[in-house]
Amino acid sequence: MKDDVKDSTATATTDKKLKTINPTTEEVLNEYTIISKEQLNDTVKKSKNAFLEWKKDIDKRADFLYAFAKELRKNKENLAKTATQEMGKAIKEARSEVEKCAWTVEYYADHGKIFANDEVVNTDARKSIITFQPFGVIGSIMP
Numbered sequence: 001m002k003d004d005v006k007d008s009t010a011t012a013t014t015d016k017k018l019k020t021i022n023p024t025t026e027e028v029l030n031e032y033t034i035i036s037k038e039q040l041n042d043t044v045k046k047s048k049n050a051f052l053e054w055k056k057d058i059d060k061r062a063d064f065l066y067a068f069a070k071e072l073r074k075n076k077e078n079l080a081k082t083a084t085q086e087m088g089k090a091i092k093e094a095r096s097e098v099e100k101c102a103w104t105v106e107y108y109a110d111h112g113k114i115f116a117n118d119e120v121v122n123t124d125a126r127k128s129i130i131t132f133q134p135f136g137v138i139g140s141i142m143p
Contacts, residue, residue, distance in 0.1 A: 023088040047137040055134045058112050065109035072102040 016034040021027065054061050072079065080094035119130040
């Protein structure tokens with residue numbers, strides 16, 4: 001994917017744009033406004049608040065993940081077409097990529113309870129336990 005950042009006079013909400021360009025035709029597919037630092041911080045704050053709820057109910061989390069996987073599959077053709085246009089990926093590979101993403105989401109929905117269980121391990125100590133505690137929000141910014 002070829003991306004160009006157009007820098008106008010940046011304001012608090014930012015006038016910077018990110019263009020998505022088809023690598024084959026060099027056609028501009030879309031333009032996105034780059035969010036400001038304040039907008040980013042607000043999004044992170046909302047995510048942290050959501051995390052506090054998510055860590056309480058693993059079944060609710062799994063239900064959301066199953067619904068997300070279903071949406072990925074429902075929109076597979078459109079998502080694959082977008083990947084093809086934006087990255088030059090072959091459509092067959094792009095469809096497989098969407099399916100792999102849906103499968104991965106379902107994997108974590110299926111195994112969430114297992115991942116959350118403490119694990120007793122043999123050591124010289126009277127009792128040793130590995131406990132899995134959620135870290136919180138993980139951000140990934142990918143143009």
